[in-house]
Amino acid sequence: MTVNRPDLGLPPGSLVYVGDRKPTETSLSIIGYDPIGSWTRTADTVEELLSYRNDAGITWINVNGLDDLESISKLAQTYGLNSLSIEDILNTEHRPKVEEFEDHLFIIAKAITWNNEKGPEYEQISIILTNNTVITFQEHPGDCFDAIRKRIEVNAGRIRKMGSDYLAYALLDSLVDEYFKTLDKLGQKLEEFENQAVDETGRHFLKQLQNVKQQVLSLRRIIWPQRESISSLARLDTDLISEELQPFLKDLYDNILQCAETIESYRELIISIMEVNLSSVSNRMNEVMKVLTIISTIFIPLTFVVGVYGMNFKYMPELEHPLGYPITWGVMVLIALGMVAFFKRRHWL
Amino acid sequence: MTVNRPDLGLPPGSLVYVGDRKPTETSLSIIGYDPIGSWTRTADTVEELLSYRNDAGITWINVNGLDDLESISKLAQTYGLNSLSIEDILNTEHRPKVEEFEDHLFIIAKAITWNNEKGPEYEQISIILTNNTVITFQEHPGDCFDAIRKRIEVNAGRIRKMGSDYLAYALLDSLVDEYFKTLDKLGQKLEEFENQAVDETGRHFLKQLQNVKQQVLSLRRIIWPQRESISSLARLDTDLISEELQPFLKDLYDNILQCAETIESYRELIISIMEVNLSSVSNRMNEVMKVLTIISTIFIPLTFVVGVYGMNFKYMPELEHPLGYPITWGVMVLIALGMVAFFKRRHWL
Amino acid sequence: MTVNRPDLGLPPGSLVYVGDRKPTETSLSIIGYDPIGSWTRTADTVEELLSYRNDAGITWINVNGLDDLESISKLAQTYGLNSLSIEDILNTEHRPKVEEFEDHLFIIAKAITWNNEKGPEYEQISIILTNNTVITFQEHPGDCFDAIRKRIEVNAGRIRKMGSDYLAYALLDSLVDEYFKTLDKLGQKLEEFENQAVDETGRHFLKQLQNVKQQVLSLRRIIWPQRESISSLARLDTDLISEELQPFLKDLYDNILQCAETIESYRELIISIMEVNLSSVSNRMNEVMKVLTIISTIFIPLTFVVGVYGMNFKYMPELEHPLGYPITWGVMVLIALGMVAFFKRRHWL
Amino acid sequence: MTVNRPDLGLPPGSLVYVGDRKPTETSLSIIGYDPIGSWTRTADTVEELLSYRNDAGITWINVNGLDDLESISKLAQTYGLNSLSIEDILNTEHRPKVEEFEDHLFIIAKAITWNNEKGPEYEQISIILTNNTVITFQEHPGDCFDAIRKRIEVNAGRIRKMGSDYLAYALLDSLVDEYFKTLDKLGQKLEEFENQAVDETGRHFLKQLQNVKQQVLSLRRIIWPQRESISSLARLDTDLISEELQPFLKDLYDNILQCAETIESYRELIISIMEVNLSSVSNRMNEVMKVLTIISTIFIPLTFVVGVYGMNFKYMPELEHPLGYPITWGVMVLIALGMVAFFKRRHWL
Amino acid sequence: MTVNRPDLGLPPGSLVYVGDRKPTETSLSIIGYDPIGSWTRTADTVEELLSYRNDAGITWINVNGLDDLESISKLAQTYGLNSLSIEDILNTEHRPKVEEFEDHLFIIAKAITWNNEKGPEYEQISIILTNNTVITFQEHPGDCFDAIRKRIEVNAGRIRKMGSDYLAYALLDSLVDEYFKTLDKLGQKLEEFENQAVDETGRHFLKQLQNVKQQVLSLRRIIWPQRESISSLARLDTDLISEELQPFLKDLYDNILQCAETIESYRELIISIMEVNLSSVSNRMNEVMKVLTIISTIFIPLTFVVGVYGMNFKYMPELEHPLGYPITWGVMVLIALGMVAFFKRRHWL
Ligand SMILES: [Mg+2]
Ligand SMILES: [Mg+2]
Ligand SMILES: [Mg+2]
Ligand SMILES: [Mg+2]
Ligand SMILES: [Mg+2]
Ligand SMILES: [Mg+2]
Ligand SMILES: [Mg+2]
Ligand SMILES: [Mg+2]
Ligand SMILES: [Mg+2]
Ligand SMILES: [Mg+2]
Ligand SMILES: [Mg+2]
Ligand SMILES: [Mg+2]
Ligand SMILES: [Mg+2]
Ligand SMILES: [Mg+2]
Ligand SMILES: [Mg+2]
Ligand SMILES: [Mg+2]
Ligand SMILES: [Mg+2]
Ligand SMILES: [Mg+2]
Ligand SMILES: [Mg+2]
Ligand SMILES: [Mg+2]
Ligand SMILES: [Mg+2]
Ligand SMILES: [Mg+2]
Ligand SMILES: [Mg+2]
Ligand SMILES: [Mg+2]
Ligand SMILES: [Mg+2]
Ligand SMILES: [Mg+2]
Ligand SMILES: [Mg+2]
Ligand SMILES: [Mg+2]
Ligand SMILES: [Mg+2]
Ligand SMILES: [Mg+2]
């Protein structure tokens, strides 16, 4: 857990990529649509990309990879972003936020994907919303927006009939939908832990549970600010978001709130599992020690008895007695039975 | 504990049933009443159902089962619900809420019933309130509204004299009354746990208590948002709720607040029980170990003594002494008594 | 700990006694006073009681016992209470509150008395305040208001000179004064626990402490809402409470706040006691085990030594040696002393 | 920990001394000053005291000891205090507060002094502030105001140039300055505890730490309300406090806030110390048990071996063998070394 | 942990150095710049320093070392600071704050540097902002502002084009950038602790972790008020801060918020590490005890058996039997195997 900030000490607004992975090469694509039709292009340069623009309908520009600082900066400046916002796009450890500017909204959101080895992985998705354009900046190729591209292409749902604000909403909505998948994976994992909590007494159970706990806490550090940011988006008083979008934002808020509450319930569950496991480990250990100690305790007095008749005194009348040996056995059996009875009566056996 | 969301990735407002149980077949019924009389019908189709409507009095339409998406959607649209609300009706994992629309209120509430095997069970009850109609959507047949139906039929209390808002209130009130029954069951269970906490040292006591704790926490996750939603209902400034209803909503709020406070006291009680039990388990174990160790400690020096006189040295004057054996016994008895006295003086016995 | 609500499922405003004790028979009394004089009457019926009323001065009607639903209802309706308030009077598990109505205030408060066996006991005191009348409903005969009755009778303090609002305040003030007595009893108990915490290692110490903790928590569940309700009373903007009463209400609030803070300090003290006790129990146990184990460890090597010379090999030169036996003793003494020295150096003895 | 309230049940405004110590005899003094000069008098009666008053400058009346109820009451009434305020002056367990009246402010503050045996001791200082007079009521003789008296006498700083509000501020400021001394003593104590936490495993370490914890918590119960009360003083909109005083009150607030934050850091430190100590105690105990058990385990198999050759069977070939004895020794040494090696490899030694 | 306040008891506004280190000798420097050029001077006296001033552009005066009270006081008074502010500059334990005055802002901030031996070290940086001047007071020479000096000199970024408010912002921004370096160091340390948590069972692991925990908490006590103070700076409505600066302050707030959230995640991580370590220590200890006890338990019955045949009874038929010895061995092997099998079946081995 380290803080990765190569930009520290630079003048405010310096453009440096900040993140825990090497930035991928930048690739550009653009989608245009209106109620009547839609088209898609990919471009090699920002100039080419901008030449495809068409003021008539809605334009969605997508940038994958934050490697080419110059192109990103040029594109961002074309749409009026200040250097601080560009800096934030490149700082992929930024917390989710919504910032209002005169002619655009600047939204930082997070995509969460589940990696079977490493748990949840985060990708920063920066969204610029102007009155007829949405620009998305992604850290890496690959996203959960294909269903939206499909809906635009085949004119499904209301997306083609609505403005750029609806597109931005749809993107956020599909990000949040993805969160549920990660939550579901974590939920399944926790269910397994819950089932093993009584029986699993090894040293690594808790270590692994703590691992999952750290994952839950890292999710929480993403989802709570995301919830806050969606809530502030819904309360924003701006022309960029039409009145018509309100119910959709409220629905989106309902969803992210459910994520947040699920995260809280996971935390409580983890605490429960830990408590059950710790008490189970100690109960089991106690049980082992108890049985073992009981065995010892039964034999110790008997060993004393046989020690007594192993002594070499010249004058020990018992040793001469013809029934000395069997009587001693009898006494020892009685002692053993007495001990067992005593333990039974005290419910220690 | 998993998140069940088959609707994820679909366009907002897509109609899919979301829940942890198979949806039951849809069945429709309608009740009409005014101060003078009342009537009841069941219907096979939405068209049939709607044909029974009568604008004069108050109408209560009840839908059991969320299987027939088309009928539900048709009915909902007849009363002006948007697709997001319909989606919420079908998402039976939705958190309780109140949403205000131009001509109706949309309320999501939860019925809680006690299942002797599984503990509390939840059923989502979605309520649509217009100025002369209440529509309720239930996941399954069977509810706690029969007393209300009876009151309408026999004209008991004020229900027939008041508006649709009173009907919606009465439904919520009877849901909250049901919560107390579940709380009572949990309270009885906790009382049993409390009585066993000192004596029950088995490994499964805590596991079962954690089970109940999870039930209490799941109840909490329902009751707190329900409290919030009833509070917002009481503060709503809308024509759909008459001034006359205010004292009833306040009373309802008192009730749900009592539920919430009871839940909190259960949490505190569970913590107490856990603390008592853990300390009891460890005290009892310590007791066992103590007695056992004391027995061992008394016999270990004695075994040493008899070992000494079991040695085969040629020249051991004690062995030849005629009183060697009885004197040795005397010494051993003294050692044992000394040990016991020492333990007694230190309050270890 | 169970929820006792026989009224569940009944229409709102149904009159049923709700409480954990059998309701006592209803008995009625009435006191009238003005700056010049005062009088007292008891009555058998509500009609008789009401016939004693005198509009000139201030009237205080007291009802002990909630058994006679009809009389209570008749009396309450005479003073304009709605059925929901009457229902609350009968629900003796209701949380403290203040409700404002057009011509009266409805106050639910709690009397707390200390029972030497069971700890704090609660009695619900419902207070109706109109512009010239106070009505109090008590669960049982017996209260802490005798000093007030005396002050009215002998014209002590300012009570006879002031309005019905001052009477209601005086009642609440004497209830809160009683709280301090219960807090004092609990404080004494906690002091005893604190003194025993280091020495008391029995299994029931913690159980009893948890008992007191539950009592403290139950007090807290009364005192915090009571504090809230007194605070809202002081902030109420109503003609029923004269400006002149404000400093008294503020003083009352100071008092209940001190109760609340005392409760919080008790909770912290209980946690301290538990921590000290738990660590004391474990320290003492460890001490026992340590001394016992040390004894065992010293004798085990010695027992080995004597075992060696108990072997029956034909050729064991030591056995033949005339000083074999005393030398062996010497060696054993040296081993024992060496062990003790080792333990001492490591500070285990 | 008990609640000391002899005034309970008395009519509101009854004058009774409430506190945990016998009230000291009342003694009166008066200081007058203006920019030009200053004078000091002591008095035997309130009448004498009041005769010294001089309306021209600022007057500071100090009352030590709350024994003489009549004098205190007379003095207080001269300055327009109502009986509830007088009651609060006498209730030395009152929490810090600021109350605004038409022509005076009533301030309850606490002096904290460090007693080397008992830890922090509290004295209630009630301050009345009118437009040209400050009256202070103290429980006992002795205070931290001598530096202020000196400043008035020698005309140091701005005190002689400013109004009565500055005097009241100066008093509070020197009280808060005293808090730091107590905090410093506690901080030194905690540093000692911190240094001993790893080595001190006795049973009384935690008891003493809990003692300090209780002192910290009692300080906290004074300092937090004091902070609140100073904050409300700074936000008060009254003619009694001149605009000029604002920066001083803000500075005072900074100081009391630092006290409050220091207290919180002490609480966190105490928790740390407890955790380190508990784990240290248990680690050390485990270490002891481990070494002891290892010794036992090594000798137990050896004792078995010598037991084998102590058996008296007629036909035991090893016993006859001339090298039986030395070979047995060899085997036993090998077993012992094997055990040690096994323990070493598992890092148990 | 002690409170260091030599100023206590002095009149408000007294100038005394308060801090935990000896103040360093005061040294003065001044930088002037406008869009066209920049210059730098050092001075020996305040008079010399002030003679360099030039009203045309922006002036930055830096004071290192708080030793020369007179110079500091003279300089501060030249810019209209009141004595309370000067006192705060000298009190280097003051919490971060922003205070607004008529013609200047007074900002107390903290520089945090990482010391490899002692962890985070704090230096108070007091900043005075007037409409064309910034004055910084530092405890010691050496700071993180060299990059800013360079930017002024080489006219990099926008700093030369903007006002004194931007300079103050740039200073705060570079302080916060430094925080990340300390957070990164702590993060690396915690990562090491995390990796050792399962294996490290020594007594000092937790002590060292608690050390880091105290460092994290001390950081938290700086960063949270710093966050608050930056937030209040951004919300300030003053002419001293131009509208243009708003996005920069927001960006600064984003950064300090990330610091605060990182600190919180460190606290959670520390708790996780402690839990894993504690359970690991106890698991490992239990393991040791288990294996050891198993060995003991196997040999104890065997030692009993050989004890039996070591008895010296005259009539013991087994002893005479030619196969007595090998049969006994067989029985003992069977007992040992039976014990092992029993342990295996119960999963204790
Ligand atoms: Mg930056
Ligand atoms: Mg990343
Ligand atoms: Mg973040
Ligand atoms: Mg991507
Ligand atoms: Mg969705
Ligand atoms: Mg929805
Ligand atoms: Mg949806
Ligand atoms: Mg369900
Ligand atoms: Mg149903
Ligand atoms: Mg009800
Ligand atoms: Mg009610
Ligand atoms: Mg009811
Ligand atoms: Mg009751
Ligand atoms: Mg209640
Ligand atoms: Mg009563
Ligand atoms: Mg009172
Ligand atoms: Mg008072
Ligand atoms: Mg704790
Ligand atoms: Mg009083
Ligand atoms: Mg006192
Ligand atoms: Mg009082
Ligand atoms: Mg207090
Ligand atoms: Mg004094
Ligand atoms: Mg001061
Ligand atoms: Mg200051
Ligand atoms: Mg000061
Ligand atoms: Mg410092
Ligand atoms: Mg601070
Ligand atoms: Mg410096
Ligand atoms: Mg920066």
Ligand SMILES: [Mg+2]
């Ligand atoms: Mg930024």
